[in-house]
Amino acid sequence: MGDNSDNQGQDANKGPTVADFIPFAELSGFLEKVQRKQGNENKKTLFKSFLAKWREFYQELKKDNPNAIDSFYPAMRLILPQLERERMAYGIKEHTLAKLYIEILGLAKESTDAKKLLNYRAPTAKQEAGDFASVAYFVLRNRCPEKGSLTIKEVNDCLDAVAVNNAAKKKDVVKKNLMHLLRNTSAIEQKWLIRMIMKEMKIGLSQTSVFAAFHPDAEDFFNVTNSLAKVCTDLADPKVRLNDIAISLFSPFSPMLGMRANTNQVERLMNHQPFYIETKLDGERIQLHKNGDNYKYFSRRSHDYSSSFGESPLSGSLTPFISNCFKSDVSECILDGEMCAYNTKTNALISKGENFDVKSLRDEEDIQVCYCVFDILMLNGEKFANRPLHERLNHLKKVFNPVPGRFQIVDQKQASTKSEVIDALNEAIDLHEEGIIIKQPDSTYRPDKRKGSGWLKIKPEYIDNLMDELDLLIVGGYFGKGIRAQMISHFLLAVAVPPREGQHPTIFQSFAKVGSGYSLKELYEYNQKLAPHWKPYDKDRPPKFLQCTKEKPELYLDPSKSFIVQIKAAEINSSNTYKTGCTLRFPRLEKVRDDKEWHQCMTTDEVENLREASEGKLAGRHVEMNEEDGSPKKKRILSRANRPVAVASQFRGVDSSEVQKVSEVLADKEICVINGPPGKGKPELEKIVIEMGGQIVQNPGQETLCVIADKVNLRLRNIIRSDVYDVVKASWLLECKESKKHLPWLPAHMIHTSPQTKAKFAEDYDKYGDSFTKDVTPEKLEEVFQKVASEIDQDISSEVMAEIEMKYFPQESPFGLFRLCKVYLDSCLVISDQSTHIKDCSLELVALELRFYGATTTEEMTDDVTHVIVDKRDLSRVPEYRKIGRTKEKKFHVVTSEWVSDSIEAGRMKTERLYEAPLPKP
Ligand SMILES: Nc1ncnc2c1ncn2[C@@H]1O[C@H](COP(=O)(O)OP(=O)(O)OP(=O)(O)O)[C@@H](O)[C@H]1O
Ligand SMILES: [Mg+2]
Ligand SMILES: [Mg+2]
Secondary structure (H helix, E strand, C coil): CHHHHHHCCCCCCCCCEHHHCCEHHHHHHHHHHHHHCCCHHHHHHHHHHHHHHHHHHHHHHHHHCCCCECCCHHHHHHHCHHHCCCCCCCCCCHHHHHHHHHHHHCCCCCCHHHHHHHCCCCCCCCCCCCCHHHHHHHHHCCCCCCCCCCEHHHHHHHHHHHHHHHHCCCHHHHHHHHHHHHHCCCHHHHHHHHHHHHCCCCCCCCHHHHHHHHCCCHHHHHHHHCCHHHHHHHCCCCCCCHHHHHCECCECCCCCCCEECCHHHHHHHCCCCCEEEEECCCCEEEEEEEECCEEEEEECCCCECHHHHCCCCCCCCCHHHHHHHECCCCCEEEEEEEEEEEECCCCEEECCCCCCCHHHCCCECCEEEEEEEEEEEEECCEECCCCCHHHHHHHHCCCECCECCCEEECCCEEECCHHHHHHHHHHHHHCCCCCEEEECCCCCCCCCCCCCCCEEEECCEECCCCCCCEEEEEEEEEECCHHHCCCEEEEEEEEECCCCCCCCCCCEEEEEEECCCCCHHHHHHHHHHHHHHCEECCCCCCCCCEECCCCCCCEECCHHHCCEEEEECCEEEECCCCCCCEEEECCEEEEECCCCCHHHCCEHHHHHHHHHHCHHHHCCCCCCCCCCCCCHHHHHHHHHHHCCCCCCHHHCCCCHHHCCCCCCCCCCCEEEECCCCCCCCHHHHHHHHHHCCCEEECCCCCCEEEEEECCCCHHHHHHHHHCCCCEEEHHHHHHHHHHCCCCCCCHHHEEECCHHHHHHHHHHECCCCCECCCCCCHHHHHHHHHHHHHHHCCCCCHHHHHHHHHHHCCCCCHHHCCCCCEEEECCECCCCCHHHECCCCCHHHHHHHHHHCCCEEECCCCCCCCEEEECCCCCCCHHHHHHHHHCCCEECEEEECHHHHHHHHHCCCCCHHHHECCCCCC
């Protein structure tokens, strides 16, 4: 391999691989065929036969070399170069290659071929414009060796060298490596090499198809590991399925999880097929591994709790009570289920509530440990992870004889419609349960998988709350003011970018800032815990692990020194202030999750899920609530925004090739035109942009300067809501054209001002658009006054109050405790009829307290009521409230007045579920 000798040869201790022998020409030929073949299936077939040959070759190789290595990886990374993670960037653009070719081939700078290479973007009759690889092919055709001499391994080694030397900034060596590649390959090979380097293959065969042909679990596994190498080695045998690999006796696996969903999504996510509904039990996820008299229990995070629950029939809080329940023919098994607490007095499972730990429960008083099993992964050596759920459940029934209160099997209800789901969810609320789990009968067991796995978790949605608690990591801090001065009073919270399988996350994205939900005493504790670890945050040299956008902390700390907090919030909203692109509205810190480790915090994927599942809330807080099927208004907004747009030609962008550029006023500025004033429609405006040297896009992106519009339509409203782009009136563009200058935006030009531009304006104008430096005209003054007037019109809502409180008085004002609650008190014999008011009702006092601590009380059961408070001595109207609640998609809480007093005492809103009013005893 000539000048590349240091990359050559096999490692002494490794055997030969197939890639050592297969010429790169072979791979190129295959790619050429795939590109030419029409139809995805045909392309796939070609790939399969290439793969089959590779595997055959390996079998042959192994005969002579028992330690030959079987991996398709060297080829896979060249077929799917866009998924390359091991090799660093090449740092090579088309232009670099063009110059290199000109040099190697000794082309005159002015020759047609040299020009072709340098101006590869210009369209010609023969080939696709802008495709450097095919331009290069035509130039090289008659100038290269007929046949290349490199193997796949040699090409990979050489590319490695390019990447390494590029990173080391050794330009000369990079050039030498490239020369070596170019001199020893044919024109066709170079075409493919270029595409590999540019990481764009253009063969019309998707990664999904390649993965599917390679191994049924390849794509999933890649999504978990992000490693083509691992996919190729671990899944080398297409017959060995991933799920079974992960599960074996006495070694814990990450259990399968449910994806968050709402009732509207169920039918679609279950492919309109029947499904099972199970109760979401409120205990702790535990897997049991049994071999004869040896028992092991592992938590969701693979911690070993065998010593608590019992390693043998003679020890622990559970094993002694269940070991004799197994059927006689069962020697080995792995079960999956929820470890719960059971009250022997009431004969019911109890909710783990706020602070409860089954793991340390000893058989005492009326409470005992009860294992509720809902899955089986192995029985007497036979693994079931790849069997459908209904089959697993059949096996489960043959494993043990259930004992109520100790060792139970979770029941399934069969269902197929949304309304059955709603009924089940309402029932769960009545029983004070956390929610329900929906399972697809055909689903296989996917360890550690949430999305698209076939299990859904649905929790009731309450008007004032997001449907779930979020476990977020504290990554930054802010100094306090007032009585919280000297302390870190606010925290920056982050989520993890999902790490490779088996590894801890290393990158975190900022997601929200929290400043309330804790008492001064608790804050003091957090401060003590974190004090030794804070480091000042330097904006110019931010820590690598933490990705921020606008919001930056004053202090930060290493994730491993931090802890997870459980956050409850009202909404999740789009926002470019945080790296996740969204953030929480009204976040409250509920508790520190001592039971979770720093690396077990929520991930960006889960944020995405949550966003999807709670989409409805983005359309506005007080949406109509009729809702068997979601209000029609809301639906339309959402579906339009999400629909891939297939638009009539007049709405598409103008064809830029037909417009002559006349100036450079908007040189290289990217602009998105939505609509224009009458007489100057979208095409005309787009033409103007191009004439002035700008570029048009149909959807605003990162590089977009601004969005131009005249009328606010649905689409524009969505853009405005994202609060990322400046939306500028078309008049600005016309003024620019007129004056032949790139004019600055004035407040009067703006339909919507991005936070960035707002900040800029703030330096020059007051918030009504009056300039600090320029003289005002009569028209301008009128405009300014109109803005002032429209602001005064508005009442301050409790929501705005809450926002102000959260921002400025997070702790100093406990009087905002119930600020977002709209409360109806059960003080009338007939609901909402004040003429039937109960005299001297005990709830009068409660109402005063509620208002004192910020709540709004109402005399009528309106749709926006968040809480109904009842006296536990009079539960007679509870069934009626429940009935009202059942019809609503977003629920209200029906709680006893203890919720109010306990919350005030704790200085935070307590979890309502534990105070939910029971139905009256018949
Ligand atoms: N019938 C059931 N089938 C599957 N999982 C269930 C079932 N009932 C309860 N679960 C529990 O639900 C969990 C998944 O829900 P989720 O991701 O919301 O976790 P969680 O219970 O809120 O966890 P944590 O208590 O740690 O916050 C599972 O890990 C399991 O413990
Ligand atoms: Mg739980
Ligand atoms: Mg949880």
